[in-house]
Amino acid sequence: MTLKECKKEEKADREFQKKFKFEGSINVLTQMMVDPAATEKRGGGKNLPLRRGEILDVIQFTNREQILCRNSQRRCKSVGLRL
Numbered sequence: 001m002t003l004k005e006c007k008k009e010e011k012a013d014r015e016f017q018k019k020f021k022f023e024g025s026i027n028v029l030t031q032m033m034v035d036p037a038a039t040e041k042r043g044g045g046k047n048l049p050l051r052r053g054e055i056l057d058v059i060q061f062t063n064r065e066q067i068l069c070r071n072s073q074r075r076c077k078s079v080g081l082r083l
Contacts, residue, residue, distance in 0.1 A: 009074065016076045020068065028057040028070075048077035 013026055036053045043049030048056075048069055060068040062078065070076045 012074045012076075016070075020076070022060075026059060028059060029061075030058045032056050032058055032069075043077060046078050048075060048079050050079070 016022060016026065032055070034050050034052060034054045034056065038050070038052060040052060041047075041050045048071060054071060056069040056071055056079065058067055058069055059076065062068055065081055066078045067081060068076065069079045
């Protein structure tokens with residue numbers, strides 16, 4: 001990883017911590033894949049745009065219906081769960 005990429009990731013992490021009032025280091029709990037048969041959803045507001053088969057890093061389980069995730073472009077937002 002180059003110095004420029006490293007600084008960009010650090011900046012994204014700081015913005016994430018400020019936006020979600022997240023204290024401490026960002027630890028990935030697990031990874032999940034968006035269902036390949038699901039319809040693609042446009043993000044907006046606090047929701048993350050979802051693409052078929054995309055791998056997401058789960059950062060925090062916020063409640064029974066929402067989890068905080070990060071996608072491959074290091075965008076962090078909530079994702080709704082369907083159970």
